[in-house]
Amino acid sequence: MSETTVAMPQRARWAVTAYFTGTGAALGTWTARIPAIKQDLRLGDGEVTLALFAVAAGSVLAMQVIGHLADRFGSARVLGPAGVAMAASLLLPGFAGDLPTLLVGLLVFGAGHGTVDVAMNTHAMQVQRGYRRPIVSTFHAMFSVGGLLGAGAGALAAHLAIGVGAHFAFVGAVLAAVLLLARRELLPGEAPTPSSAVPQRRGVSxxxxxxxxxxxxxxxxxxxxxxxxxxxxxxxxxxxxxxxxxxxxxxxxxxxxxxxxxxxxxxxxxxxxxxxxxxxxxxxxxxxxxxxxxxxxxxxxxxxxxxxxxxxxxxxxxxxxxxxxxxxxxxxxxxxxxxxxxxxxxxxxxxxxxxxxxxxxxxxxxxxxxxxxxxxxxxxxxx
Known part of the structure; x- marks a missing residue:
C-alpha cells in the first residue's frame, strides 16, 4: 500500500471529524439562543414548541431525499455543498423578525442539518472501510463535543449581550470556512459496489x-x-x-x-x-x-x-x-x-x-x- 493511499483515509478521517463537530456546533448554537429568540420575538411556549418541531420536520424531510443522492452521486459530492448550506442557513433564524419567518428559516436549517447528518455518516462508513478497524464511535463523540462548543459559545454570546443575528452570522461564516477546507480532504467518490451476498432490493428491508x-x-x-x-x-x-x-x-x-x-x-x-x-x-x-x-x-x-x-x-x-x-x-x-x-x-x-x-x-x-x-x-x- 502506497504512502498516498495510507494518508488519504487519515486526512479524510479528520475531514469527517470536522463535519461531525461542525454539525453538532450548529445545533448547539441554535439551542443556546432559544431563550433570546423567544424573548426577541415575544413567543409563547406553544410557539417555541412549533419552532422546535420545524427543525425536526426539516431534517426528516431532507433525509427522505438525501440518501438516494448520496448513493447515486457519492457522499463527498453531497457533503461539500450541504455543509456550506447548513452553515449559511443559520442566518435565516438569526435574522427572523416574526414567527412565520422563523419557522421557514428553521425548516431550512433542519433540512441542511438532516442532509449533512446522512451524508457525513455515509462517508464515515467509507472512511472506516479504508481503516479496516472501528472508528465510528469517535465521530459521534465529536458531534457531542461540537454541541458543547456551540452551546458554550452561545452562552458566552448571551452573557455579552451579542445579538442573535450577529452571533449566528459569525458562527455560520466560521463553519462554512472550516467545512469548505474539510471538503478538500474527503475521499473521492466511488462507484457503487453491491455485495454479491446481499440481493438488490427496493424500499426498506x-x-x-x-x-x-x-x-x-x-x-x-x-x-x-x-x-x-x-x-x-x-x-x-x-x-x-x-x-x-x-x-x-x-x-x-x-x-x-x-x-x-x-x-x-x-x-x-x-x-x-x-x-x-x-x-x-x-x-x-x-x-x-x-x-x-x-x-x-x-x-x-x-x-x-x-x-x-x-x-x-x-x-x-x-x-x-x-x-x-x-x-x-x-x-x-x-x-x-x-x-x-x-x-x-x-x-x-x-x-x-x-x-x-x-x-x-x-x-x-x-x-x-x-x-x-x-x-x-x-x-x-x-x-
Whole structure:
C-alpha cells in the first residue's frame, strides 16, 4: 500500500471529524439562543414548541431525499455543498423578525442539518472501510463535543449581550470556512459496489427497519433525559434547582466520554456483545436508581444510562451503513429518520405515562427499552 493511499483515509478521517463537530456546533448554537429568540420575538411556549418541531420536520424531510443522492452521486459530492448550506442557513433564524419567518428559516436549517447528518455518516462508513478497524464511535463523540462548543459559545454570546443575528452570522461564516477546507480532504467518490451476498432490493428491508426501531428506542431515552431528568430530581426527589440541573449534565458527560472509548471497546468485544452490555448497563442502572428513590442514586443512574446509550447508536448506524454498501445512504437515512422520531416521541411518551401514574414510572419506559435493545443486540452483527 502506497504512502498516498495510507494518508488519504487519515486526512479524510479528520475531514469527517470536522463535519461531525461542525454539525453538532450548529445545533448547539441554535439551542443556546432559544431563550433570546423567544424573548426577541415575544413567543409563547406553544410557539417555541412549533419552532422546535420545524427543525425536526426539516431534517426528516431532507433525509427522505438525501440518501438516494448520496448513493447515486457519492457522499463527498453531497457533503461539500450541504455543509456550506447548513452553515449559511443559520442566518435565516438569526435574522427572523416574526414567527412565520422563523419557522421557514428553521425548516431550512433542519433540512441542511438532516442532509449533512446522512451524508457525513455515509462517508464515515467509507472512511472506516479504508481503516479496516472501528472508528465510528469517535465521530459521534465529536458531534457531542461540537454541541458543547456551540452551546458554550452561545452562552458566552448571551452573557455579552451579542445579538442573535450577529452571533449566528459569525458562527455560520466560521463553519462554512472550516467545512469548505474539510471538503478538500474527503475521499473521492466511488462507484457503487453491491455485495454479491446481499440481493438488490427496493424500499426498506426488515433488517434496516429493525435497526431503525433500535435507534428509536435509544433516542426515546436520550430525548427523555433532556426534558425529564431535571424535573425528576426536583419534583420527585425534592432536590434544589442546582442539583436538578446536574442530572442531564451527568448523563451528557458520561455519554460523550464513553463514545471516545467505543472504538476500542467494539474492537475488543465485538459489536453484539458491546451493545448487549451497554443496553444492560443502561436499563439496569436507570431502573435500579428509580427503585432506590434517592438523589445520589438518581445521579448515578443517569450517569450509567449515559454510559449505556453511548455506544449503541454508533453501532446501529455502523450496521445499517455496511449492510449493503450500494445503498448505504438510503439505509442510514431510514434509520436516522426513526431515530429522530424517538427524540420527538420520547418526551411526549414519558409525559403521558407520568400523567397516568407518576414520573418514576414514566422514566422506567426508557429503562425497559434499553433492556429490549440489549436482548436485540444480534441485529448489529456484521454481515
Amino acid at each position: 426488515l433488517g434496516i427497519l429493525f435497526l431503525g426501531v433500535l435507534a428509536f428506542f435509544c433516542s426515546v431515552g436520550e430525548g427523555s433525559m433532556a426534558d425529564w431528568s431535571p424535573l425528576y430530581l426536583h419534583d420527585v426527589l425534592h432536590t434544589s434547582p442546582a442539583v436538578a440541573a446536574i442530572g442531564y449534565a451527568v448523563f451528557s458527560a458520561t455519554m460523550a466520554t464513553f463514545r471516545f472509548l467505543g472504538d476500542v471497546l467494539v474492537a475488543r468485544l465485538g459489536p453484539v456483545l458491546l451493545v448487549r452490555c451497554c443496553g444492560t448497563i443502561a436499563g439496569v442502572g436507570l431502573g435500579t436508581a428509580l427503585l432506590l428513590h434517592h438523589p445520589v442514586a438518581g445521579l448515578i443512574g443517569f450517569a450509567l444510562f449515559g454510559i449505556g446509550l453511548s455506544c449503541i447508536i454508533p453501532q446501529v448506524f455502523n450496521a445499517a451503513g455496511n449492510r449493503d454498501p450500494s445503498r448505504s445512504g438510503r439505509d442510514l437515512a431510514q434509520v436516522s429518520t426513526l431515530g429522530y422520531g424517538g427524540l420527538l416521541a420520547g418526551p411526549v411518551v414519558i409525559g403521558l405515562v407520568s400523567g397516568w401514574t407518576d414520573l418514576s414510572v414514566g422514566l422506567a419506559v426508557p429503562a425497559v427499552l434499553a433492556l429490549l435493545v440489549a436482548l436485540s443486540a444480534s441485529a448489529v452483527r456484521p454481515r
